[in-house]
Amino acid sequence: MEKNSTQNRVDQIMPKLSLEEKASLCSGRDDWSTKPLERLDVPWIWLSDGPHGLRRAPFTNTSGYGDQLPATCFPTASALAATWDLDLIYKVGQALGEECQALDVNVLLGPGVNIKRSVLGGRNFEFFSEDPVLSGELGAAFINGVQSQGVGTSLKHFVANNVETMRMFANSNLDTRTLHEIYLTPFEIAVKKSQPWTIMACYNRVQGVYGTQSPGLLTDVLKNDWGFEGIVISDWFAVVDRVEGVKAGMHIEMPGVGTVNDSLIVEAVKIGILDENVLDNLVREILTIVLKAKSLEKDGADQNIEGHHAFARQVAAESATLLKNENGILPLSKDKYKKVAIIGEFAANPRFQGNGSSEVKPTKLDNILDILKNEYGNEIEITYAQGYNLTNDHDYSLIGDAKIAAAGADIAVVFAGLPLHYESEGIDRTHIDLPPSHNKLISEIAGVQKNTVVVLTNGSAVAMPWVNEVDGILETWLAGQAGAGGILDVLFGKVNPSGKLAETFPVKLEDTPAFLNFPAEQGEVLYGERIFVGYRYYDKKKTEPLFPFGYGLSYTTFEFDNISVSASDFTDVEGVTVSLTVKNTGFVKGKEVVQLYISDKECSLSRPEKELKRFTKVELEPNEKTTISFKLEARDFSFFDSRRKMWIAESGDFTLAFGSSSRDIRQAVDVTLNSTQKVPLTFDEFTFFREYWENKQTREILKTLVPAWINNFVPEGKTLDEAQFNAFLIDQPMVKFPYITKGEISFEQVNELVKKSSEITFTP
Ligand code: BGC
Numbered sequence: 001m002e003k004n005s006t007q008n009r010v011d012q013i014m015p016k017l018s019l020e021e022k023a024s025l026c027s028g029r030d031d032w033s034t035k036p037l038e039r040l041d042v043p044w045i046w047l048s049d050g051p052h053g054l055r056r057a058p059f060t061n062t063s064g065y066g067d068q069l070p071a072t073c074f075p076t077a078s079a080l081a082a083t084w085d086l087d088l089i090y091k092v093g094q095a096l097g098e099e100c101q102a103l104d105v106n107v108l109l110g111p112g113v114n115i116k117r118s119v120l121g122g123r124n125f126e127f128f129s130e131d132p133v134l135s136g137e138l139g140a141a142f143i144n145g146v147q148s149q150g151v152g153t154s155l156k157h158f159v160a161n162n163v164e165t166m167r168m169f170a171n172s173n174l175d176t177r178t179l180h181e182i183y184l185t186p187f188e189i190a191v192k193k194s195q196p197w198t199i200m201a202c203y204n205r206v207q208g209v210y211g212t213q214s215p216g217l218l219t220d221v222l223k224n225d226w227g228f229e230g231i232v233i234s235d236w237f238a239v240v241d242r243v244e245g246v247k248a249g250m251h252i253e254m255p256g257v258g259t260v261n262d263s264l265i266v267e268a269v270k271i272g273i274l275d276e277n278v279l280d281n282l283v284r285e286i287l288t289i290v291l292k293a294k295s296l297e298k299d300g301a302d303q304n305i306e307g308h309h310a311f312a313r314q315v316a317a318e319s320a321t322l323l324k325n326e327n328g329i330l331p332l333s334k335d336k337y338k339k340v341a342i343i344g345e346f347a348a349n350p351r352f353q354g355n356g357s358s359e360v361k362p363t364k365l366d367n368i369l370d371i372l373k374n375e376y377g378n379e380i381e382i383t384y385a386q387g388y389n390l391t392n393d394h395d396y397s398l399i400g401d402a403k404i405a406a407a408g409a410d411i412a413v414v415f416a417g418l419p420l421h422y423e424s425e426g427i428d429r430t431h432i433d434l435p436p437s438h439n440k441l442i443s444e445i446a447g448v449q450k451n452t453v454v455v456l457t458n459g460s461a462v463a464m465p466w467v468n469e470v471d472g473i474l475e476t477w478l479a480g481q482a483g484a485g486g487i488l489d490v491l492f493g494k495v496n497p498s499g500k501l502a503e504t505f506p507v508k509l510e511d512t513p514a515f516l517n518f519p520a521e522q523g524e525v526l527y528g529e530r531i532f533v534g535y536r537y538y539d540k541k542k543t544e545p546l547f548p549f550g551y552g553l554s555y556t557t558f559e560f561d562n563i564s565v566s567a568s569d570f571t572d573v574e575g576v577t578v579s580l581t582v583k584n585t586g587f588v589k590g591k592e593v594v595q596l597y598i599s600d601k602e603c604s605l606s607r608p609e610k611e612l613k614r615f616t617k618v619e620l621e622p623n624e625k626t627t628i629s630f631k632l633e634a635r636d637f638s639f640f641d642s643r644r645k646m647w648i649a650e651s652g653d654f655t656l657a658f659g660s661s662s663r664d665i666r667q668a669v670d671v672t673l674n675s676t677q678k679v680p681l682t683f684d685e686f687t688f689f690r691e692y693w694e695n696k697q698t699r700e701i702l703k704t705l706v707p708a709w710i711n712n713f714v715p716e717g718k719t720l721d722e723a724q725f726n727a728f729l730i731d732q733p734m735v736k737f738p739y740i741t742k743g744e745i746s747f748e749q750v751n752e753l754v755k756k757s758s759e760i761t762f763t764p
Helices: 002-016 019-024 077-083 086-102 132-147 176-194 215-225 242-248 260-270 276-295 305-319 368-376 399-407 436-448 483-491 535-541 689-694 696-705 707-711 734-740 747-757
Strands: 047-049 107-109 152-158 171-173 198-201 231-234 321-325 339-343 381-385 411-417 452-457 472-475 524-526 558-565 569-571 576-584 590-600 611-620 625-632 639-641 646-648 652-661 664-674
Touching: 002 276, 019 260, 019 276, 077 086, 077 132, 077 305, 086 107, 086 132, 086 305, 132 152, 132 176, 132 611, 152 176, 152 215, 176 215, 176 639, 215 242, 231 276, 242 260, 242 276, 260 276, 305 483, 339 368, 339 399, 368 381, 368 483, 381 399, 399 436, 411 436, 436 452, 452 483, 472 483, 558 590, 558 652, 558 664, 576 590, 576 611, 576 652, 576 664, 590 625, 611 625, 689 696, 689 734, 696 707, 696 747, 734 747
Parallel strands: 047 107, 107 152, 152 198, 171 524, 198 231, 339 381, 339 411, 411 452, 452 472, 569 664
Antiparallel strands: 321 472, 558 576, 576 625, 590 611, 590 652, 639 646, 652 664
């Protein structure tokens, strides 16, 4: 109904628009809104950051970060990802959508599903994961949640936007297979599962072409291959050549920057270098989204500040990731520890989000000390020491007092991590270390107090030189405005931790996949590690990470059992269902993230040791068990063949493996895929003679085309098939044969061979 009436209005408006008006709709009015057209009653809509809270400026033309309106600051994407909980992320999206409705925002600028290629990426805190499936699924859940409230999203930053250094110029120089398998996949999943109203085109170039003007990405991939129905907006000031952008399918330039580019569009149509139909299509799609957004506005919506604050606490608890718990040091209980020393300024002055365009002005802000006193003050004795100075990383003068507090207590809980300026949009990190004062503090506290727990606050992976010195480590990410309560809920066991790492924690920077190629050289970002990003790299190199992808402890234990498959032999069309029983074998209720990885045992291309394909989070009472099943399809077994520009599921044996982390595989089964796919051979004049000769069908063509020449290589009494070519000949591309054979094989014959071969398909 709604779509039809919107479409009718679009149909009515379109013929009435002048060329100038059409062009004008292709850029923003100001910082945060689209252009209205009063003459034809076309409204404007409000776009605002995102992603983990609303950053609404007082007016649409307030530039920069302005004095924005308070909104709930949820944990940032790294933390959200650590929940691995699609239902929860959907609810976060819903809450964000509600706040947008309450504050008159039509489109929330998020989520970001860029892959964490390097631990150093300055915006890692704003992105979900190093894994494409996890990133895409979380992104889709987030978008579906927001959009369920009649508010749009902007899936960003499309695509291969993985470095902040020179971000408006950098060229993501990556091969096509890697682009599809790693960097496009999260966007593809999100587009197909949630149809975001808008997608934000990136600042950087991808394979040499700016993301805001790439027909290959914006039209071929996004629209034609994936069926994207929304509009593309530019990242702020990402436009370079506006006319090329229109041709490529980039709908709206943001923010509004005067009329220069609108005039260029008009001019381009007038002089015939831009087809007006192309512009019309974009304008039609812009009007569709704008009118839809307007029609879904809710008057008098409630921001639900209290409700969302309480929910943000719950989300923070769900994202907390227990990395170490020796001797059951956690949870804290008043019976075990009567006197608790809280060390570290983050306990009083929390770092709860990242720096840059995602910065939210929180509606309130909890801190550990206050909540601890309010909620546990009657039960335990609390002491506090600042421990470090947040404005001077090398100030060690506060460590002495902290040691006294720690030594005099039953347990020390040290709140350490990365200060705000360590992680930011616009700059990349240069190392993964905590401030020296934090590292020293932790070691020195551990030296005087055998019960030491470290609670980390950081948006992305850090090194932990003291890992063996302390019994407990709780990673709490950037936990949002209600993080303190959530963290305490986990520390005291009110919530059983269930977070799992969505990114690998390396022992040291030198161990990381992009170490040799990050950030860039003269703006050229070489993706030298190719598809081996994150755990794919550590697995292949057999490098031990500090904590692996998918890892996180619980206060209970789980047993994986009874793996079974619907068939051990199946076709790509049938797919296969794999099942597993999970049981809580401990003493408290808890949640486990069950992860399914697939390994290709033998492939014509090099592949990761294993890849995450499915996951789910289950909650179980002690002794309770449940069975989970995943249906796997052809795509789950496929690689992207860049020569053929298609996904290929090759016949062969695969292992389906259930893990509690990527390095803790508990149950596995082997299966055989029989492909029925028909794929083109794609042999051309540059294909080697060897390939033509080894392929049965092309050998026959060669035998009919140049029998006399082949015969030169046939030993006495043998057949053509038994010809023996020397190594020099066999590994030459066909294009060289006319002169290698001194004309015995002609260019015409090579062309004929290529033409005939192009009709051949085969089953991989
Ligand atoms: C960021 C986007 C953000 C936009 C608007 C850009 O600099 O890259 O993520 O949505 O600004 O603030």
